[in-house]
Amino acid sequence: MKKISIILLIFLISIFIFANWQDKVIYFIMIDRFNDGNPLNNDQGFNEYSSYDGAKFSGGDLAGIIQKIDYIKNLGVDGIWITPPVANQWWDPWVNYGGYHGYWARNFKQVDEHFGNLEDYKTLSKVLHENNMVLIQDIVVNHVGNYFRFNNGKFEINVGSVPTKAPTQYPFNLNDFNDPSQREMNIYHWTEDIKDYKDPVQKLNNQLSGLDDLNTENQIVREVLKESYIYWIKEVDIDGFRVDTAMYVPKDFWKDFFLGKNGIYSQKSNFISFGEVWLTSKPLKDDAEKEIETYFDSGFNSMLDFPLNEEIKRVIKGGQPTKYLAYRLERRNELLNKGVLVTFIDNHDMERFLKGTQPVVLKQALLFLMTIPGMPVIYYGTEQYFTETRASMFKNGWGSNRKDHFNEESEIYSFIRDIISFRKQHPATRYGNVKAIYSEDSSGLLVFILDSSEEKLLVVMNTSDIKKIANMKTDLNEGTILKSVYNFRGNSFDITVKKNGYIPITVPERSLMVYEITEDKVKVRDIKFDFKVNIKNNLTIQKEFVVEGETNAKYVYFYIDGNYFSETKLNVVDGKFSFVIDPYKFDPGEHKILFKLRGKNVKETQYLEEISFNIDLQKKELAFALDPIGDDKGPNGTYLYPTDPSFKRQMDIISAKVEKIGSTLIIYIKPRDLTTSWNPPYGFDHVTYQIFIDDPSKKGAKYLPYQNHEIDDWDFEIFVTGWSSALYSSEGASKNSFGNQILSPDVLIENGWIKIIIKGYALRNPETFDNWKIYITSWDYDGVESKFRPINKEPKAYVIGGGDEFDPYIMDDLTLILKDK
Ligand SMILES: [Ca+2]
Ligand SMILES: [Ca+2]
Ligand SMILES: [Ca+2]
Ligand SMILES: [Ca+2]
Numbered sequence: 001m002k003k004i005s006i007i008l009l010i011f012l013i014s015i016f017i018f019a020n021w022q023d024k025v026i027y028f029i030m031i032d033r034f035n036d037g038n039p040l041n042n043d044q045g046f047n048e049y050s051s052y053d054g055a056k057f058s059g060g061d062l063a064g065i066i067q068k069i070d071y072i073k074n075l076g077v078d079g080i081w082i083t084p085p086v087a088n089q090w091w092d093p094w095v096n097y098g099g100y101h102g103y104w105a106r107n108f109k110q111v112d113e114h115f116g117n118l119e120d121y122k123t124l125s126k127v128l129h130e131n132n133m134v135l136i137q138d139i140v141v142n143h144v145g146n147y148f149r150f151n152n153g154k155f156e157i158n159v160g161s162v163p164t165k166a167p168t169q170y171p172f173n174l175n176d177f178n179d180p181s182q183r184e185m186n187i188y189h190w191t192e193d194i195k196d197y198k199d200p201v202q203k204l205n206n207q208l209s210g211l212d213d214l215n216t217e218n219q220i221v222r223e224v225l226k227e228s229y230i231y232w233i234k235e236v237d238i239d240g241f242r243v244d245t246a247m248y249v250p251k252d253f254w255k256d257f258f259l260g261k262n263g264i265y266s267q268k269s270n271f272i273s274f275g276e277v278w279l280t281s282k283p284l285k286d287d288a289e290k291e292i293e294t295y296f297d298s299g300f301n302s303m304l305d306f307p308l309n310e311e312i313k314r315v316i317k318g319g320q321p322t323k324y325l326a327y328r329l330e331r332r333n334e335l336l337n338k339g340v341l342v343t344f345i346d347n348h349d350m351e352r353f354l355k356g357t358q359p360v361v362l363k364q365a366l367l368f369l370m371t372i373p374g375m376p377v378i379y380y381g382t383e384q385y386f387t388e389t390r391a392s393m394f395k396n397g398w399g400s401n402r403k404d405h406f407n408e409e410s411e412i413y414s415f416i417r418d419i420i421s422f423r424k425q426h427p428a429t430r431y432g433n434v435k436a437i438y439s440e441d442s443s444g445l446l447v448f449i450l451d452s453s454e455e456k457l458l459v460v461m462n463t464s465d466i467k468k469i470a471n472m473k474t475d476l477n478e479g480t481i482l483k484s485v486y487n488f489r490g491n492s493f494d495i496t497v498k499k500n501g502y503i504p505i506t507v508p509e510r511s512l513m514v515y516e517i518t519e520d521k522v523k524v525r526d527i528k529f530d531f532k533v534n535i536k537n538n539l540t541i542q543k544e545f546v547v548e549g550e551t552n553a554k555y556v557y558f559y560i561d562g563n564y565f566s567e568t569k570l571n572v573v574d575g576k577f578s579f580v581i582d583p584y585k586f587d588p589g590e591h592k593i594l595f596k597l598r599g600k601n602v603k604e605t606q607y608l609e610e611i612s613f614n615i616d617l618q619k620k621e622l623a624f625a626l627d628p629i630g631d632d633k634g635p636n637g638t639y640l641y642p643t644d645p646s647f648k649r650q651m652d653i654i655s656a657k658v659e660k661i662g663s664t665l666i667i668y669i670k671p672r673d674l675t676t677s678w679n680p681p682y683g684f685d686h687v688t689y690q691i692f693i694d695d696p697s698k699k700g701a702k703y704l705p706y707q708n709h710e711i712d713d714w715d716f717e718i719f720v721t722g723w724s725s726a727l728y729s730s731e732g733a734s735k736n737s738f739g740n741q742i743l744s745p746d747v748l749i750e751n752g753w754i755k756i757i758i759k760g761y762a763l764r765n766p767e768t769f770d771n772w773k774i775y776i777t778s779w780d781y782d783g784v785e786s787k788f789r790p791i792n793k794e795p796k797a798y799v800i801g802g803g804d805e806f807d808p809y810i811m812d813d814l815t816l817i818l819k820d821k
Pocket of ligand 2: 142203204205206213214248249
């Protein structure tokens with residue numbers, strides 16, 4: 001009896017552990033920043049530990065994770081992914097930074113002294129498995145730490161490297177280029193840093209930010225890497241790998257690593273390996289997906305979904321058109337047939353999703369992730385509203401504000417637990433084929449159907465900050481009942497599909513609702529009025545257009561672009577009505593109009609099919625100004641550029657102009673030098689622009705966030721770097737916080753101009769820009785630390801000189817006053 005129950009128990013446990021990966025939700029932990037279970041291992045005596053310095057070890061370890069198993073489990077996740085636990089280079093004096101994160105290996109087969117030892121790691125694995133949770137280890141094969149470099153062709157050893165000046169594992173210790181026998185072993189590629197990320201040869205063979213690139217073509221290197229990582233499967237019984245920097249290693253390496261003789265997959269069944277190929281696609285394009293697809297063919301059975309991550313940020317956080325996300329969702333169906341897509345809203349290498357936005361936006365994004373197929377990952381701290389990427393959860397770690405953050409009662413912790421539980425109850429969220437049935441050319445509605453063999457769900461999301469209305473055309477049979485199964489900030493009543501599959505719906509701002517498409521049906525009443533109108537689908541409007549129509553309805557209402565608050569009631573006189581469309585109040589491009597007809601009482605309501613039309617307008621110049629050359633010296637002419645040679649005169653503004661097309665505003669800035677030293681996607685670096693827009697009819701803020709300066713009045717701020725853009729409102733802005741983000745404006749380079757496009761819907765479609773003021777300031781931003789570049793008396797490599805931390809963070813500036821009569 002006892003024996004049988006044990007066998008049964010083992011069987012049940014293995015079902016849990018070996019359930020499909022797409023049924024799981026994973027919690028991602030940076031070991032050093034999660035929890036300190038053993039303070040004795042924090043300081044190894046090399047000045048590599050400080051809980052006040054984000055560049056150093058903070059004290060988190062494997063024992064700390066074990067102590068917090070219940071906290072992790074109660075969130076409802078099915079396992080953890082941990083940053084590499086292997087022995088690291090603790091301090092690199094060449095870059096003044098430490099390997100607390102685990103990606104700078106010293107020895108691939110040893111647990112780092114700060115994190116514990118092999119026994120701790122085995123215990124962690126055992127405790128996780130006892131709790132039906134999996135353990136995924138982050139691995140690196142592309143590089144070790146930064147132990148050598150070629151400085152203008154001359155080989156140099158990083159003699160100040162801590163704790164050793166070379167890796168300690170054979171053959172990676174053979175890194176002295178000046179020793180002919182070591183050189184000939186060719187364990188390394190013996191290269192300089194990658195300078196051109198578009199050059200495929202450099203990308204595979206050169207050093208990524210100084211990290212010594214392993215010769216992954218060399219058979220010895222291949223064997224030892226394979227053996228090193230099999231070691232963890234055998235010793236610790238880990239269940240999967242997250243594979244760092246996969247695109248910097250040749251694809252045939254991966255084939256051999258996973259599928260070759262004694263490959264990873266021969267070691268353990270159902271072993272997952274998800275690769276990091278950090279590529280994203282432009283809106284409505286799929287270059288990244290195409291490249292990521294090739295990794296599934298090279299041995300990976302799972303990949304991180306970076307294209308989706310970017311689209312979620314663009315659309316849900318950045319207010320860009322929901323049709324972008326609709327496209328991305330449908331494009332994923334194909335990829336999902338190849339393997340597991342690991343979904344996430346942020347990670348340890350990027351700004352946290354919550355930074356610069358509101359909790360409600362974070363919640364919507366997380367919920368969205370839980371409604372679509374893939375294996376969602378929650379980055380630690382998300383469940384406590386963290387905004388700092390690598391802040392510590394524990395009191396004595398860096399960035400903790402000297403508080404423990406393991407609060408299971410917090411609102412966002414409960415929210416995440418609830419949405420994970422919702423996902424588990426609904427197989428279509430994990431297995432459904434996704435079909436988008438409604439999306440917009442602006443922020444607003446995204447509606448899609450999830451179709452799995454077990455159930456069909458309809459998801460309705462509104463990404464905008466206004467209530468939306470639509471009449472969606474579907475393939476569903478009339479009378480079908482859509483049963484409300486989840487409601488976030490919306491309505492929880494059921495919906496009935498109307499005649500011909502139409503669903504009229506109003507959707508509150510920032511809400512997400514899920515409906516089960518049931519087999520139940522009711523009879524629907526057919527309300528049909530006579531209606532004729534002169535605006536037809538796809539009509540192009542270039543000047544004022546008079547809409548005229550006839551109907552036997554008592555009342556006619558219309559809505560523009562699904563804006564519930566644009567509801568306009570028309571007078572119907574002798575069965576006729578008319579109104580005017582003024583194209584200058586619209587962004588160029590596609591728009592839509594929805595008519596609602598009513599009889600004597602509310603029950604007699606008919607929504608018509610939406611009619612789309614195009615606004616096509618000429619652009620109009622609103623302002624142009626030249627700025628002196630060489631005045632990029634701060635307000636008093638004392639500022640100096642950082643001394644690194646990559647700084648030219650990027651912060652010198654030489655001219656600016658403003659145009660509009662309809663209600664879309666376009667700002668152009670011409671810098672003296674345009675550089676791309678760090679491969680910025682928007683095509684410029686070593687300068688950022690903080691642009692303040694004043695709508696004279698409104699009273700906004702005075703302080704320029706983080707810039708030690710104030711002006712009379714501003715209502716919107718645009719913050720543009722070569723990597724990102726944001727439009728903020730002055731609401732919520734202060735000396736040291738940006739306001740609420742409204743949109744990510746598009747940024748392009750055109751003939752030496754930086755062109756920033758702000759859709760009018762984000763500015764609430766002003767009728768005129770006359771007398772609006774635009775104040776442009778230039779500075780630079782430290783992308784690693786996510787803050788403005790500091791200023792000091794003396795300039796340094798990456799520090800601006802000629803002032804101090806209380807001086808205005810403005811290198812050059814320019815004001816434009818718009819004429820729009
Ligand atoms: Ca510790
Ligand atoms: Ca490489
Ligand atoms: Ca190096
Ligand atoms: Ca200038």
